[in-house]
Amino acid sequence: MEARDGRHCAMTNSLIEKLEGVASLSGVERRVLVDAAVRTRDVGPDQDVVHEGDRPGECHLIVDGVLCRYKLLPEGRRQIIGFQIPGDLCDLTGFVLGRMDHSVGTLTHTKLAVIPHKRVQEITEQYPHLARALWQETIIDASISREWLANIGRRSAYQRIAHLLCEMGARLEAVGRVKEGAFEWPVTQAEVADAMGLSHVHVNRVLKQLRADGLIELRERAVVVRDWERLQRTGEFRPDYLFLRSKAGDQGLGQPVA
Amino acid sequence: MEARDGRHCAMTNSLIEKLEGVASLSGVERRVLVDAAVRTRDVGPDQDVVHEGDRPGECHLIVDGVLCRYKLLPEGRRQIIGFQIPGDLCDLTGFVLGRMDHSVGTLTHTKLAVIPHKRVQEITEQYPHLARALWQETIIDASISREWLANIGRRSAYQRIAHLLCEMGARLEAVGRVKEGAFEWPVTQAEVADAMGLSHVHVNRVLKQLRADGLIELRERAVVVRDWERLQRTGEFRPDYLFLRSKAGDQGLGQPVA
DNA sequence: CGAAATTTTGAGTTCACTCAAGGATGGTGG
């Protein structure tokens, strides 16, 4: 609704920053992206944005909030495929393939910018450089899925969770959401379990151990990284697969915790 | 070397068929693709085509053979991310992002068509419809990775392997490589283990069980599907995530075994 | 303040792992 004002500009900033990480946009392209969203949408926690099998007519850019992609299996099992944070386009699959192979749901209250497929279509036709940037976005998603496969397939529960925390720390830092070695973590232990292919009871025990080992601290709905070096080593985390441009900033995870 | 002859035409056919599954190409676009490969390359078994971290200057289209994408982890661990069959483009990531996040290696003797990035660049600029088709290819890869995450994260070893065999059966059928309910399977049990996040000993036991239960048969380097219905049910296999157009054909997996 | 969701702990179980070794298979060279 309140498109094309100052607020809207801030809205799409995190996406633009992220796209620039691999693509470096021109002024015109930047303008185009800012104008792409026709309205915003506020969604409560634990709501689905799209379902597996849907043929949506619009894409969603996350302005604020945390979401997850997931698949449901028989007997109530669930696999979370990835977490989505501000700046992410969470359902480009629906645009490119016309059908969603997975669902996307909110974990927190979320603000989404809505971009009609028609708009995306026009943009990709008129601005090849932007089309390439969006293609890159989807391949980075794929790269993250591949790293998750290695994580779940070949690492212990302890390593897996360490790796997940590293990934989220690195990604949140890239969009300026890490302050004094800490970041918001509105994800329940049961959700971590569904993401890492573990039981929620075991996740609880592993988190306890990570705390006991002085790697992290959990405070209300946030993670404080107490030893970024060791957390990375534990999870065998190398950020290359995220294709981020920027390194750890001033407020970053490499810094001593306040 | 021997580009632009009849043989070459056959070479890129399986890709074209596959792209048409979601994109349906025009005559001109088809011609463009056929001409894209400048030479072919023969590679022996267990050779790497690209390594994680490489910045390759060309893409490879699989004409014949089976390859796998994989990641190496410390202490000799390996995670296989996916298997690649004729018609697949195995390293578009290198084109889109400029750097490989994973390696690609052959399992068998392999014939590859080599397409310089320059060529791909021209094609995507001049033929938006083809660019979209390639984008779709990479998203289907991502969709497969997501399904693998659910497979490894939430299914038992027995289900996982059943699911893998279903996937390979369905994909090979789509490129005409299933005959009388059987397909080539030049993959060792250790490789299945690295793909499914299991030990090779356990893979051996599970395959034994699948045979004992009358779901499959293993003959020299091939899989015979004895009960496609039950194999799918066991693996909770639903082919939607592959985005294939065609259903089971005459020689297909739905048919009784000779 | 009470209900619901989430986290935590205990106890017993199991699926898949590791280690070890014996067959089978296939390719290579004498």
Add this chain to the structure above:
DNA sequence: CCACCATCCTTGAGTGAACTCAAAATTTCG
């Protein structure tokens, strides 16, 4: 053509990481 070596498959035995079930403690939220 056969002997040899390497790879792959198979089986046994014991172990362990992660699971399930159950219930209590804590936090969150209407």
